[in-house]
Amino acid sequence: MYRIGKYGADDRMCDLVCAHSSVLLVMSRFGIALGFGERTIGETCREAHVDADTFLAVVNLPIAGERAADPSCVSVAALTDYLHRSHGYFLDFRLPAIRAKLADAVAGGGDLSVAILRFFDEYVSEVHKHMANEEARLFPYVRALLEGRRPTEYSIDEFSRQHDRIEAKLTELKNILIKYYPAGRTNELNGVLFDIFLCEEDLASHNEVENRIYVPAIRRLERGGAR
Amino acid sequence: MRPLKLAVAEPSLVLRKGVVTVLERLSSQAVEIVEVEEPSLLVVQLRRHTPDLLIVNPATPGLPSPERLREEAHCPEMKCAALQMTMLDDTVLRAYDGVISIYDSAEQIGAKIAALTASDNVRDMRREPLSPREREIVVCIVKGMTNKQIADCLCISTHTVITHRRNIAAKLQIHSAAGLTIYAIVNRLVELSEIEPAYGGDR
Numbered sequence A: 001m002y003r004i005g006k007y008g009a010d011d012r013m014c015d016l017v018c019a020h021s022s023v024l025l026v027m028s029r030f031g032i033a034l035g036f037g038e039r040t041i042g043e044t045c046r047e048a049h050v051d052a053d054t055f056l057a058v059v060n061l062p063i064a065g066e067r068a069a070d071p072s073c074v075s076v077a078a079l080t081d082y083l084h085r086s087h088g089y090f091l092d093f094r095l096p097a098i099r100a101k102l103a104d105a106v107a108g109g110g111d112l113s114v115a116i117l118r119f120f121d122e123y124v125s126e127v128h129k130h131m132a133n134e135e136a137r138l139f140p141y142v143r144a145l146l147e148g149r150r151p152t153e154y155s156i157d158e159f160s161r162q163h164d165r166i167e168a169k170l171t172e173l174k175n176i177l178i179k180y181y182p183a184g185r186t187n188e189l190n191g192v193l194f195d196i197f198l199c200e201e202d203l204a205s206h207n208e209v210e211n212r213i214y215v216p217a218i219r220r221l222e223r224g225g226a227r
Numbered sequence B: 001m002r003p004l005k006l007a008v009a010e011p012s013l014v015l016r017k018g019v020v021t022v023l024e025r026l027s028s029q030a031v032e033i034v035e036v037e038e039p040s041l042l043v044v045q046l047r048r049h050t051p052d053l054l055i056v057n058p059a060t061p062g063l064p065s066p067e068r069l070r071e072e073a074h075c076p077e078m079k080c081a082a083l084q085m086t087m088l089d090d091t092v093l094r095a096y097d098g099v100i101s102i103y104d105s106a107e108q109i110g111a112k113i114a115a116l117t118a119s120d121n122v123r124d125m126r127r128e129p130l131s132p133r134e135r136e137i138v139v140c141i142v143k144g145m146t147n148k149q150i151a152d153c154l155c156i157s158t159h160t161v162i163t164h165r166r167n168i169a170a171k172l173q174i175h176s177a178a179g180l181t182i183y184a185i186v187n188r189l190v191e192l193s194e195i196e197p198a199y200g201g202d203r
Helices: A014-021 A024-031 A041-046 A051-064 A076-106 A113-147 A156-162 A168-180 A186-222 B013-025 B037-047 B068-071 B090-094 B104-118 B121-127 B132-142 B147-154 B156-171 B177-186 B192-198
Strands: B005-008 B031-036 B053-057 B079-084 B098-101
Touching: A014 A024, A014 A041, A024 A051, A024 A076, A041 A051, A051 A076, A051 A186, A076 A113, A076 A186, A076 B037, A076 B192, A113 A156, A113 A168, A113 A186, A113 B177, A113 B192, A168 A186, A168 B177, B005 B013, B005 B037, B013 B031, B013 B104, B031 B037, B037 B068, B053 B104, B068 B079, B079 B104, B090 B104, B098 B104, B132 B147, B132 B156, B147 B156, B156 B177
Parallel strands: B005 B031, B005 B053, B053 B079, B079 B098
Antiparallel strands: none
């Protein structure tokens, strides 16, 4: 079924996933499994113990834009949990998978393969640092806010100021491979490149969720709003 | 590579989405489009996103002149294009860097945007090959030398080294030492064994 605008709790989960394949990635990070039959988004979320409003805010962001995400209706606890799981997903699954494929594709390239893999490893360690900082400073701060405390040594403004685009360097690697990698076995390399394109988009949208939904929701919390 | 940042300010959803769709389809390079629906939030949004080009309906009530917009939004480099929908006095349009009509074809809009953003010489440099001097500097960078060491080695000032580095980054769209290493190896400027000891020291 074709639809215009944002999705609601009464829409069928299968319609959402069929129309927007990127939702698959969001689902797995929320811990929602396939096999939802004719159930609605609301029902599927309830069964998986996921806050439906938060799930909808995340999936609607790329579909309907910034205005679709109302920070007042997301659960900060659920979103924190989602972001934490996303970090694990990128660091423990997605990036290692790309590295393995990349190593395969550039194997036998001598110096060049070494340099490319080092670039990738350097990038991954930057992502580690970026996400570890959120895990070590931002999330504990948010948990404290949720418990009704107001730590003074950190604020969401500080986070917002320092929050850089983590996908930027991946974009650079992609450009280098496209422009300068000497022709050879192309199937493998093009396959990895495609994965990098997807991962770049996925990281960018992860950042978007943080900047456009999470940060406003935390700001609201700092001002003493509910949830 | 930094994407081209465009802002489209138009309260009407249909018109704004129409412009955004045309812009997204014609982009030959990565573009980031910020949509501004609420005219009263225009300055705040511009300040936050600092776009390269603003496309705005000049008939918006209460809209400051492009000159004042640049000033208030702290975007001195931003270009302003008028999104023309009705007949307007020339004196109004003259304040803008360009005029895009809602009756323009996609090609016309593309050409106008290219012209408006082309003065940004960073983007013009992309097709130029590196000069011999720049190649030398790339080798120094991947060997892990500091700007000061490069300056001493090539008998130029640190300031010149920095300018060269900026131009290299603009031409190659590579901003990290690790990225330049890949470039240098592909182009046989260095071999890994030459840079092995210093590798990783720069970053």
